[in-house]
Amino acid sequence: MLGSKLKDWDKMKDTAVESEQTKAPLGSSSRASSISFTISAILDMAASRGAIAVLLLLLLVLVAVQLEAADDDATTTHLHFFMHDIVSGSNPTAVQVIKGPASSSPTAPSLGMSFGDTTVIDDPLTETSSSTASPVVGRMQGLYMLSSQSGAVLMVTANILLTSGEYNGSTIAVIGRDDTAADVRELSVVGGTGKFRMASGYVLWKTTAMNVPDATVELDVYLAPNANNGTDIDGGGSSSGSKSSSSGGATMMTRSFGGKWVVGVAAGVLGSWWVCCC
Numbered sequence: 001m002l003g004s005k006l007k008d009w010d011k012m013k014d015t016a017v018e019s020e021q022t023k024a025p026l027g028s029s030s031r032a033s034s035i036s037f038t039i040s041a042i043l044d045m046a047a048s049r050g051a052i053a054v055l056l057l058l059l060l061v062l063v064a065v066q067l068e069a070a071d072d073d074a075t076t077t078h079l080h081f082f083m084h085d086i087v088s089g090s091n092p093t094a095v096q097v098i099k100g101p102a103s104s105s106p107t108a109p110s111l112g113m114s115f116g117d118t119t120v121i122d123d124p125l126t127e128t129s130s131s132t133a134s135p136v137v138g139r140m141q142g143l144y145m146l147s148s149q150s151g152a153v154l155m156v157t158a159n160i161l162l163t164s165g166e167y168n169g170s171t172i173a174v175i176g177r178d179d180t181a182a183d184v185r186e187l188s189v190v191g192g193t194g195k196f197r198m199a200s201g202y203v204l205w206k207t208t209a210m211n212v213p214d215a216t217v218e219l220d221v222y223l224a225p226n227a228n229n230g231t232d233i234d235g236g237g238s239s240s241g242s243k244s245s246s247s248g249g250a251t252m253m254t255r256s257f258g259g260k261w262v263v264g265v266a267a268g269v270l271g272s273w274w275v276c277c278c
């Protein structure tokens with residue numbers, strides 16, 4: 001196929017040469033043909049097509065290995081918890097500290113809130129949706145404010161504090177718009193401390209139970225690969241975190257992308273087939 005492409009190209013060149021010289025003398029056209037002949041001959045002589053295929057495959061596998069090696073550092077951290085926002089009862093974890101200038105009807109009856117209402121939270125985070133059957137692995141500490149004049153939309157700004165496992169004591173800073181009418185909301189991870197120093201990512205925020213004014217929210221936190229972590233401020237410097245852990249805490253997984261291997265090898269096989277069979 002490579003050979004025939006070259007010939008096509010030479011044909012085009014021939015045409016160009018011919019139209020340029022308008023009925024060119026025999027000489028110029030036959031020169032072009034002889035170039036084409038030489039290239040084909042070199043290709044045929046240099047290597048059999050099988051050898052080219054093997055070389056190509058080898059090259060592509062090497063590239064795949066390189067990409068995979070580079071990817072070893074590139075892991076995404078995924079944390080999963082349930083947050084329990086308890087407003088009612090004698091042991092609330094969420095307390096309203098600012099009452100907006102409510103009119104006669106609340107802005108967001110679904111939340112029992114009005115524009116400007118602001119609540120401070122110290123909500124427990126657990127591994128499963130049950131707040132009692134599952135140990136507390138962290139806390140969401142911060143506030144939310146009803147910040148839409150027309151809907152049940154909250155402005156959330158809070159820190160996730162991990163209180164168990166290898167991330168104990170580390171925090172993740174979350175800020176975002178929580179449109180409670182949507183099934184799944186996306187909030188930003190804008191930073192962190194400890195194992196999450198320089199963190200960036202996002203949180204998927206999904207209400208799984210609503211018993212106004214109390215709510216249970218499922219959180220999926222995704223953090224971009226972060227090499228700048230695991231250093232204690234006291235200089236004690238625990239070494240880098242291990243790759244995956246579920247030790248005494250929420251389900252914590254890191255994913256490594258092996259996909260480039262597959263792509264590289266597939267490209268190699270396809271390339272060999274192309275050289276051999278086209």
Ligand SMILES: *[C@@H]1O[C@H](CO)[C@@H](O)[C@H](O)[C@H]1NC(C)=O
Binds near residue numbers: 163165169248
């Ligand atoms: C987490 O860290 C705190 C403070 O260093 C410590 O008191 C507590 O025992 C730790 N908890 C776990 C489960 O490791």
Ligand SMILES: *[C@@H]1O[C@H](CO)[C@@H](O)[C@H](O)[C@H]1NC(C)=O
Binds near residue numbers: 073077224229243254
């Ligand atoms: C911390 O760094 C290590 C090694 O650099 C990395 O494997 C790990 O995924 C990082 N953890 C986070 C939470 O980014």
